[in-house]
Amino acid sequence: MITTLLYSMTGLILFGMGLFTLIVHSHPLRKILAVNVMSTGVFLILIATAYTPLGQGEVDPVPHAMVLTGIVVSVSVTALALILACRVQETSNLDLLKKKTVPETAKESTT
Amino acid sequence: MIFLNVDNPSWMITPIIVPLTAGLLCFLFQRKTFAIALSAVLVNLLAACFLIGQLLTCGPMRYSMGGWQAPLGITLRTDGPAVLMLLMTGVTGFAITLYARGYFSFRIDDPGGTDRHQQQQRYFWPLWLLLLAGLNGLFLSNDIFNLYITLEIIGISAASLAALSGKPAARLASFRYLLSSLLGSLTFLLGIVFLYKSCGLLDLDLLRNLTENGPGVRAALALMSVGLLLKTALVPMHFWLPPAHANALAPVSAILSALVIKGSFYLLFRLWFEVFASSITTEALNVMGGLGAGAILWGAIQAMRQHRLKLMVAYSTVSQLGYLFVAFPLSRAADNAQVWSIVIFMAMAHACAKSAMFMSAGTIFLHFGHDRIQDLTGVRASLPITVLAYGIAGVTLMGLPPSGAFIAKWLLLSWALASCQWWWVLVIIAGSAMAMIYVFRVISRFIVIPEGFSSQKLEFHSRLLEWPALALALISLLLGLVAPWLLHILAKGSIDLTQILPGGLP
Amino acid sequence: MPKTRNRHKRLDGFQRLFLLLVVCLITLLGCILSTIPNSAPGLADAVARLQERSGVKSPVTAVLLNFRAYDTMLEVVVLLLAVIGSWSLTKSPLPEQDTDISPVQMGVVRLLAPVMCLVAAYLVWQGSHLAGGAFQGGAILGAAGVLILVSDFPWIRTIPALPLRIGLVLGPLFFVGIALCCLFFTGKLLGYPEGTAGWLILLIEAACALSIGITLASLFAGGRPDNTMKKIQPPAKHPPGKSL
Numbered sequence: 001m002i003t004t005l006l007y008s009m010t011g012l013i014l015f016g017m018g019l020f021t022l023i024v025h026s027h028p029l030r031k032i033l034a035v036n037v038m039s040t041g042v043f044l045i046l047i048a049t050a051y052t053p054l055g056q057g058e059v060d061p062v063p064h065a066m067v068l069t070g071i072v073v074s075v076s077v078t079a080l081a082l083i084l085a086c087r088v089q090e091t092s093n094l095d096l097l098k099k100k101t102v103p104e105t106a107k108e109s110t111t
Numbered sequence: 112m113i114f115l116n117v118d119n120p121s122w123m124i125t126p127i128i129v130p131l132t133a134g135l136l137c138f139l140f141q142r143k144t145f146a147i148a149l150s151a152v153l154v155n156l157l158a159a160c161f162l163i164g165q166l167l168t169c170g171p172m173r174y175s176m177g178g179w180q181a182p183l184g185i186t187l188r189t190d191g192p193a194v195l196m197l198l199m200t201g202v203t204g205f206a207i208t209l210y211a212r213g214y215f216s217f218r219i220d221d222p223g224g225t226d227r228h229q230q231q232q233r234y235f236w237p238l239w240l241l242l243l244a245g246l247n248g249l250f251l252s253n254d255i256f257n258l259y260i261t262l263e264i265i266g267i268s269a270a271s272l273a274a275l276s277g278k279p280a281a282r283l284a285s286f287r288y289l290l291s292s293l294l295g296s297l298t299f300l301l302g303i304v305f306l307y308k309s310c311g312l313l314d315l316d317l318l319r320n321l322t323e324n325g326p327g328v329r330a331a332l333a334l335m336s337v338g339l340l341l342k343t344a345l346v347p348m349h350f351w352l353p354p355a356h357a358n359a360l361a362p363v364s365a366i367l368s369a370l371v372i373k374g375s376f377y378l379l380f381r382l383w384f385e386v387f388a389s390s391i392t393t394e395a396l397n398v399m400g401g402l403g404a405g406a407i408l409w410g411a412i413q414a415m416r417q418h419r420l421k422l423m424v425a426y427s428t429v430s431q432l433g434y435l436f437v438a439f440p441l442s443r444a445a446d447n448a449q450v451w452s453i454v455i456f457m458a459m460a461h462a463c464a465k466s467a468m469f470m471s472a473g474t475i476f477l478h479f480g481h482d483r484i485q486d487l488t489g490v491r492a493s494l495p496i497t498v499l500a501y502g503i504a505g506v507t508l509m510g511l512p513p514s515g516a517f518i519a520k521w522l523l524l525s526w527a528l529a530s531c532q533w534w535w536v537l538v539i540i541a542g543s544a545m546a547m548i549y550v551f552r553v554i555s556r557f558i559v560i561p562e563g564f565s566s567q568k569l570e571f572h573s574r575l576l577e578w579p580a581l582a583l584a585l586i587s588l589l590l591g592l593v594a595p596w597l598l599h600i601l602a603k604g605s606i607d608l609t610q611i612l613p614g615g616l617p
Numbered sequence: 618m619p620k621t622r623n624r625h626k627r628l629d630g631f632q633r634l635f636l637l638l639v640v641c642l643i644t645l646l647g648c649i650l651s652t653i654p655n656s657a658p659g660l661a662d663a664v665a666r667l668q669e670r671s672g673v674k675s676p677v678t679a680v681l682l683n684f685r686a687y688d689t690m691l692e693v694v695v696l697l698l699a700v701i702g703s704w705s706l707t708k709s710p711l712p713e714q715d716t717d718i719s720p721v722q723m724g725v726v727r728l729l730a731p732v733m734c735l736v737a738a739y740l741v742w743q744g745s746h747l748a749g750g751a752f753q754g755g756a757i758l759g760a761a762g763v764l765i766l767v768s769d770f771p772w773i774r775t776i777p778a779l780p781l782r783i784g785l786v787l788g789p790l791f792f793v794g795i796a797l798c799c800l801f802f803t804g805k806l807l808g809y810p811e812g813t814a815g816w817l818i819l820l821i822e823a824a825c826a827l828s829i830g831i832t833l834a835s836l837f838a839g840g841r842p843d844n845t846m847k848k849i850q851p852p853a854k855h856p857p858g859k860s861l
Binding site: 015019022028031032035038039042045046049062063066069070073076077080081084085087088091 | 183256260263266267270271274279282283285286289290293294297300301303304307308313
């Protein structure tokens with residue numbers, strides 16, 4: 001019981017932290033990371049619901065499948081948001097174009 | 112051939128599978144995409160009509176995916192509201208597809224056109240068809256986690272479509288849209304987690320039959336509602352809608368404003384009035400109604416203040432959404448079919464009228480190169496059919512008879528008076544009056560031809576740019592005349608639903 | 618390491634208020650979460666009861682690809698949608714000029730990439746009875762793709778678009794195709810015929826893993842392949858800016 005609660009509370013706190021950062025900070029990358037932290041929090045709570053103490057029945061596989069689905073969705077949305085953010089940045093800050101840099105570094109957080 | 116029988120529930124999957132496959136094929140081949148898309152939306156429309164016929168002869172149906180029954184497997188079901196939303200999507204989607212063809216070929220044929228327009232058209236079709244599949248999946252699904260995935264399909268494709276125009280403003284708006292939609296679906300997912308933790312179920316019918324509604328279920332409902340409200344853009348959370356809708360390409364604006372918003376609203380309404388109807392309190396309903404009233408007034412005031420046509424139409428969407436929410440506190444006394452009737456009428460009328468408006472605005476933008484309301488004097492001389500479509504759609508927004516919106520507003524007013532909640536009457540009348548102002552402000556510009564005005568000769572003219580908008584506008588206007596038939600479908604759907612429901616947990 | 622600008626910034630009034638709100642919300646949700654009794658039955662028993670008929674031994678795979686396969690089908694489409702969305706936004710910002718690849722990197726990639734493909738295949742295969750499956754295999758394949766992408770092989774830029782699109786669509790299309798075949802043979806969408814479930818699931822997983830791998834690598838590449846307009850060489854086009 002205490003284990004489930006610990007994981008669930010951690011998940012909730014992660015959700016709250018992500019929510020706060022998402023609303024307060026204006027930087028696109030921070031926003032995207034905040035959403036990622038939020039989704040991690042939700043997955044943590046979801047996976048904690050599947051927990052059963054040893055020897056007390058089967059582990060529920062449905063939350064596992066749901067988390068797997070959720071992760072895939074989150075990866076795809078994150079990637080799309082990063083590419084979109086790159087495009088926004090590049091069209092709004094034309095002077096940044098002069099510096100030769102590679103935009104891929106940001107994307108490593110998705111994989 | 113046993114599965115070609117009329118009463119086979121397998122027909123239900125046609126509106127999901129056909130656009131899905133067509134979208135994949137459009138992405139794969141990138142040639143003849145219009146032919147693929149047109150046949151897909153045509154089949155989709157026919158399937159919606161067929162499902163209505165099926166509903167009328169056989170009553171509501173359910174379909175278990177892969178034959179796995181409800182607690183574990185995913186079920187789809189048809190009932191009155193679902194098939195009418197499918198019909199709405201089918202009709203609007205068909206017209207938008209034709210219009211999009213005209214729109215893209217106009218831009219590609221334009222002598223100053225670049226490769227960019229070709230690229231836009233190339234990616235528009237798969238995104239639009241997959242969005243259509245997601246919407247149909249949302250209307251038919253009966254499983255809360257499956258609904259989350261359809262919401263994600265809709266969110267991702269809608270945000271990509273909104274960014275398609277390539278303008279920096281559109282990209283920024285689309286980024287905001289994507290993040291808001293993501294926040295909405297994450298909140299929705301957290302709600303699902305709470306629900307699963309307290310009930311251990313995902314199927315909507317089984318959840319509905321649960322008698323226990325502890326704090327867990329109520330928290331779940333609150334979280335899911337907030338997520339869906341963010342996606343539906345009810346007033347305090349509407350910040351993303353006007354820029355995203357106004358800066359997108361015209362067919363995309365029509366899709367976003369007419370259909371995408373309705374998807375999340377439909378789900379919200381279904382959760383409140385069917386699945387968790389027993390845990391809803393009067394206070395919660397009044398809060399929703401209050402937010403709706405705020406949306407009506409604030410959206411209308413903003414729409415009156417806009418200088419750009421598309422922004423004005425986008426704010427009018429914010430305003431019109433409010434009517435859907437004012438129905439919440441008034442539906443307390445009504446039975447199931449009546450509750451749905453207002454919302455369905457309003458949603459269908461708004462979908463047709465708003466897409467017609469955005470199409471007209473897009474046509475005007477294409478031909479004149481801008482959409483500043485001030486400088487659009489005498490458009491009627493160049494584009495008479497477009498202006499006619501715009502005007503008829505405006506009649507629906509104002510809620511004049513015989514439009515579908517008139518029926519919805521009439522029902523709202525009569526319920527408000529019957530239940531002695533007169534303040535909603537004031538809001539509805541004020542909203543309609545303001546709609547009149549912002550519609551006429553534009554129309555008067557279009558129609559009045561000042562002295563010494565020489566109409567611009569338009570060299571190229573596509574019928575697909577004008578007639579779909581007019582057809583949709585006429586449908587929205589004449590929707591009130593077929594009201595008894597629609598009510599019959601709704602009644603048929605929900606009466607049988609109560610009989611077919613399983614009586615408790617397995 | 619440049620300093621972040623708002624590291625020392627104090628929170629202003631609105632932010633403090635919002636922080637307070639979030640803390641209250643989380644506390645409330647936490648209280649509710651802790652009061653939910655752990656008595657909900659869940660779906661574990663239902664899965665255990667039907668496990669025999671699912672054709673696979675791993676319960677998670679059974680849920681993902683048999684009991685709730687429709688969810689998975691739509692989810693594969695979500696991944697594809699992200700690629701379509703990113704391709705509609707921009708061209709892939711791969712470098713235009715050939716760069717020198719250091720022999721060490723070349724050697725490592727040549728050694729690692731086949732091994733990763735092998736591991737991916739193994740993960741897909743063992744998904745039927747242990748942890749593993751299409752997504753895990755696909756993730757490894759995607760990582761192999763990323764490894765190849767970052768090492769700037771010159772042939773990356775000349776990958777034709779059509780095979781790439783075939784690879785991307787293969788998984789979802791195959792999934793839908795199998796679903797429709799099942800509809801034809803058993804009358805139920807995704808209702809696998811008796812006795813064939815295990816094989817069909819393995820086939821779907823293999824196709825999906827391939828597509829997911831290509832999808833992840835394409836998302837990393839960050840745009841559509843740019844070999845339609847090779848003739849026009851823009852003079853020294855710089856890739857877009859890095860810092861967001």
